[in-house]
Amino acid sequence: MIKWRTFCLVVLVAVLLSASVALPQEAGGIRGVVYDKDFDVPLAAAEVTIAETQERATATDEGNYVFGQVEPGTYTLVFSKSGYARRVKADVVVSPGQMTELSASLSGEFTEMEEFVVQDIQIGTGTEAALLDLRIESPALMDSISSELMSIAGAGDAASALKLVAGATIQEGKYAVIRGLPDRYVNSQMNNVRLPTADLEKRAVHLDQFPSPVIESVQVSKTFTPDQQGDASGGAVNVVLKGIPSERIFHISAQTGYNTNVKDAGDNFLSYSGGGLNFWGKDDGLVTQESGTNWTGAVGTSTTDEPTDYKWSFAYGDKFEFDDFTLGAFGSFYYERDNSFYDDGVDDDFWVYRDDLLTGSLPYPMTPRFSGGDPEENDEDDWTKWTTSLFDVTKASQTVQWGGLGTIGLETESHSLKALYMYTRDAKDEVILAENTRGKESLHIYWPDFYPQVKFDEPIPSAYNGLASPPLRNQSLVYTERTTETLQFSGKHTLDFFPDFGITDFFTLQSPELDWTIANSTATLYQPDKRFISNAWNIFPEEIPWTILGWDEGIYTQNDFGGGQGTTGNLYRKWKNVEEESNQYSLNFKFPFEQWSGEEGYVKIGFFDDDVERTYDEESFANFSDPMGYYTPAGWLPYWTDIWPQQGHPLEESYFDVGYDGKQNISAFYWMTDVPLNSYLKFTGGYRFEKTELEITNRPDVKPNGEIVANYFNFEWMQDGTVYIGNPAYDPDRPELTDTSFKQDDVLPSLAFEFKPWDAVTLRGCYSETVARQTFKELSPIKQQEYVGGDIFAGNPDLKMSALENYDLRLDFTPYEGSLFSVSYFKKDVTNPIEYVQLDDGINQFTTAVNYPKGELEGFEFEIRQQMGRFLSGLEGLSVGANATFIDSEVTLPTNELNSFKFYNAPAEPTRDMLNAPEHLYNLYLTYDLPDTGTQLGLFYTVRGDTLVAGSGVSAVGFIPSLYETEYGTLNFSLSQKLGDDWKLKFQAKNLTDPLIETVYRSDYIDGDVTRTSYRKGMEFSISLSGSF
Known part of the structure; x- marks a missing residue:
């Protein structure tokens, strides 16, 4: 990497020197x-x-x-x-x-401008007015959020800003979803550069890594044009970074605040011995631990005082005028500490048990999902331990995020050159305490014939399994570091040494334009010593009768992970490291022309290449042969983990870890043209020729005796809907069993029109074809699981890319500056959409990715922005904006999956909703500027409708209904006040509605929604002071 960057620097210096000697013109x-x-x-x-x-x-x-x-x-x-x-x-x-x-x-009327106007392609994009102009002029359907609106809305990063865009939302707080299409169908870029990702599950950029101090605007292109990436099916999200200012600026800002959940926690904020984050959010380094011994370090949770939220940033930029060129630079640095907490979380695992399916009686009853036994086998002489998962959850996290941006640029009359470097680091320490006491207390609710209701202080009948659904305590300590680093060189050149020429006044070809980008980017994820432990509380009374309370009389036992691999253990510690590096270049030639009616168009051709290399490593250890399988404390509340490190619990290496190397190359050539037929009608179209290559090389674990561990599955659907799952021995002479490669060439057309009968009215339409790719994880048959006995994922080497046909139509009406009325219709037909299914042959069970036959998504978007002072002088300074998106989606289930439902007598429909496509999205905001006093107010309300997050599944033991995230809305408020010419004081209140974030099981075959998970984030309040000089 160092040599590559040195080469780029040499090229940059050479081009700067050659450009700086350009001769002045008249x-x-x-x-x-x-x-x-x-x-x-x-x-x-x-x-x-x-x-x-x-x-x-x-x-x-x-x-x-x-x-x-x-x-x-x-x-x-x-x-x-x-x-x-x-x-x-x-x-x-x-x-x-x-x-x-x-x-x-x-x-x-009055609208406050940003502190500076950015040059080059970023000129003016920090304000809403400039982005409205960009929306109208862009060849693609584009929506944008400026740094101006981000500031008023209190959007702290690119992910938060994206939620203000019509038809856009965020999945899991960091992944872009555009018009109901999730990360797979959305391409995220920075300054038009495709970034790598070290995400464990997806090939999606974490937008929460890019804070507002470095962002000029967030632009979302919702239609594909040939000069865009071929996987921009739902849209392309481009985070435009701040660039060189038009004059010298110096900006500083500091903020402090709190979350109500964190504040209420007080000295009960969840942490652990040795937990928390140092100033720079960087691990202190590995501690050498010897396999087969008792390891040091906390394995369970404890409490501490609540931490404080704060952040600060500064930026400086300037430009210098010389005789023949202008030189400019901009730099910024930011630092933030953020904390979250909740103690009202619920995580309940339910299903329809197979015996209830066989009755065929509707609605089917939902009962807790259990493992290790059968609730209906309640024999006092044969107590069998079986467990449920009805957890009450407390979760806390501490985050440190910091980074910097540096830009230097040079401009002459015909040339513009720029170098940019950005680095971000995000460290999070996450602690989770999940306790299952409701499983024991509510046995009589779900199995009344076998477990009658009793009170805590009353004797239990003799025929009552004391090991049935014992109380469980699970504790997780997860420390994660994420970094993103990018070095970009770019240039724009007008080749004015080519004279204009043409055919009389019919067609004139103007000076060609050239732009190019070279970028090297790296993303890393590092999890040193992730820890997970599970204990059960078992009651062993000396004689019957005994009471259900039992908190003072019992013992802790290890809640073994099992997992059908001949291994046990209830403590798991894992190291994980993921690194992904991208080397990318693009080269574009634009040939502008003036046609017969004096309108300007262009022909554009370009090349693109992105080489990505990914390295995935993990090492895990567990107490597989622990001699201390139980512990007798004074009661349930003294945690076993409090004294665990002082006891003898030797850890041994697991030989089911994952290691692989992945390579992806995307190369493309395109041509497109923008042809105005007259002053009110033009067409834009062309083709993109894109090539995709993917390779995965497995690095399996090797046991001390030299045996290579077979860490992969292969499977085959049977005609009756059952599945055969094979787990053959590893064959070093047949690497194709685990090493996977994929190649595909695509020709992607795009044709769009723009009809502008009046200056204020623009009608646009577009047809295009795009693709969606598999991830490394989805294509490789390697078994991956977070801990031994946990859920297993194994990829599908036969997985195909998805193909999409996109139809878009938009009408924009801009009667005057600052006003917008817009309506859009969109439709997407998907061939071979990639979905997840759960496979089970009665012995092995895992999740994999398959291609469904087809999918369809369509919807409408409505948007309005209005400055109310045009209607009533008393409302001068008041602006209102609103947008709404309505989405209807479905995918068609493959025949083999439908047969699987029928085989197990489970209900199934031939179609279901598409994953992560919300039924609707609403955004409403009001801003009020009072220029005489320097006061500005903002109110923002966002609603996300019901969203399918997991489809229904079936196995030999039960049916799991579809899982939906229910609708919720959030309300944010901001108030800023100028203090003189240079300073501004701002108060922000976020998430004022503090809604319940909930997922539910939903099916026509069960009696209403059943809660799967729920929690509340808490409200946030902050105050900040900033100065611009």
Whole structure:
């Protein structure tokens, strides 16, 4: 990597030197008239500023302004006057020896601008007004969120900002979902560069890693054009970073706050001995532990005082004018500590037991899922231990996030060059305490014929299995570090040494444009010593009768993981390291032209290549041969884990760990054209030729005796719906059994039109074809599980890529600046959608990925943005925005899966909803600017509808209904006040509704929803002070 970056630096320096000697050209100029938009009359004394040079001109009494000597190039003009909304005009081209005509109209209202205007492709994208212009001008259907709106909404990172976009939401707090299509169908980029990911489950970028201090805007393209990535099916999310300012800036900010759940926890905040995070969120290093001995370090939870939330950041930027070029730089650094806590969590595992399925009586009863025995075998002479999973959950996390951004750029009349480096580090210490006491206490509810209801202080009947559903205590200590690092070099060049030429006035080809990007990016995930322990509380009375309470008379026993692999143990410790590196380049040529009616279009061709290498390693240990299988304390409350480290619990290495190397190459060539037929109709279209290559090489564990562990499954569906699962011995002469490769070439067309009958009305339509890829994990048959006896995932080497046909139609109405009314229709037909199923042959059970035959998703989006001062002068400064998305989706189940449901007499429909596609999304926000006092208020309400997160499943022992996340809404409020010219004080209140975040089992064949998980996040309050100089 070091040599590669050195080479890139040499190339950058060489190009900078060659560009800096470009010869100056004859000056041009800019002139025009500034109007009052409300009365359509010239506006006197308006100020016009060229952002790049800071030259200023004042409009005359007739509204005229002029810049007589402007060097040829592309500029941004800012029109302003006290009491009027500023207007930004980007991409104003000045040609040698020519005067550019540019007029503007200002509305009689006030909108606060950002501290600076960013150059290059980022000019003006920090404000909502500029992004509305970008929305209208973009060849793709685009929605954006500016840093301006992010600040008002209190969006602390890219993930939070994305939730403000129509049709967009966030899965698990970090993955982008666009129009109901999850991460697989959404391409996330940074400055148009595709980033790697070290995610354990998905090939999806964690958007919560990119905080607001480094973000200029978040742009979402909802239609595919050939110059985009081929997997941008749901959309492409581009996080645009802040760039070089137009003038010197220095910005500092500090904030402190708290979460109500954390505050209420007080000195009962969950942690562990040695837990928490150091200042930089970096592990202190490995402690050498010897296999077969009792290891040091806490294995269970404890409590501590609640930590404090705070963050701070600073940024500095400047640019320097020279005779022939401009040099600029920008740098920022941020630091944040954040904490979360809840103690009202529920995690209940239910199913419809096979015996209840066989009765065929509807609705089917839902009972706790059990393992290790049968609740209906209640023999006082043969007590069998069997367990349920009805857990009450307490969870706490502490997070440290910090990073920096540095940009340097050089511009001449025809060339723009930029180098960017960004580094982010995110460390999280997560502690989970899950206790199952309800399983014992509610036996009579689910199995009344075998377990009659009794009170705590009453004797238990003799025929009552004392080991039935014992209380359980599970404790997890999870420390994780994530980093993202990217080094990017980019350039834009106007090849003006090519003269304009054409066929008379019918067609004129203008100077070609070239842009390029070279990037090296790395993402890592490091989990040192993740720990999980499970204990059962068993009651062994000396004589009958005994009481169900039993908290003071019993013993702890190890709740063995088992897992059908001949291994046991109830303490598990794991090291995991994932690293993914990407080397990427893109090269684009654009040939602009002017056609017969004077309209401008272009032809564009380009190349793209992204090489990704992924390394996955893990090492795990457990107390497989622990001589101390039980512990007799004073009662249930003294945790066994409190004295565990002082006892003799030797840990041994597990030989079922996963290690693999993965490679992915995506290469592409495309061509596209934008052809205006006249002033109101144009077409954009072309093809992208994309090649995908995936390789996975397995590195299986080797036992001390030299035996190579067979850590993979293969499976085959039978005609009757059952499945055969094979687990053959590892054959070193047949690596193809575990090593997987995949290749596919795709031709992806796109055709779009734009019809603009009036200046304020734009109708767009698009048809395109895109793809969705498998992940390394999904394609490899290697068995992966978080701990021995836990859920197993094994990939499918026969898994195919998904193909999508996309249809989009949007109508935008912008009657005046700052106003928008929009309606969109979209439809996506999916061939071979990738879904997860659970396979069970009665011995082995695991989850895998399969291709369903087809899927379909369609919906409508509605959006409005309105400045209310246009209707009533008393509402000047009040802006209202709202958007709503309604989604209808379904996938068709494959025949073999339907046969499997029928074989086990389980209910099944031929179709179901698509995973992670919410039924609807609503966003409503109000902002109120009071320029006379420097006060700004913001209110934001977001609603996500019911969303399918897991489809129904069936096995030899039961039927599990579909799992939905129920609808919930969040309300955020912000109030900021200027203190003089340089300082601003801000108060924020987030999640004021504090809704119940809940998943439920749902099916037409059970009696209503049954809770699977639930918790509340708590409300957040903060106060910050910032200064800009």
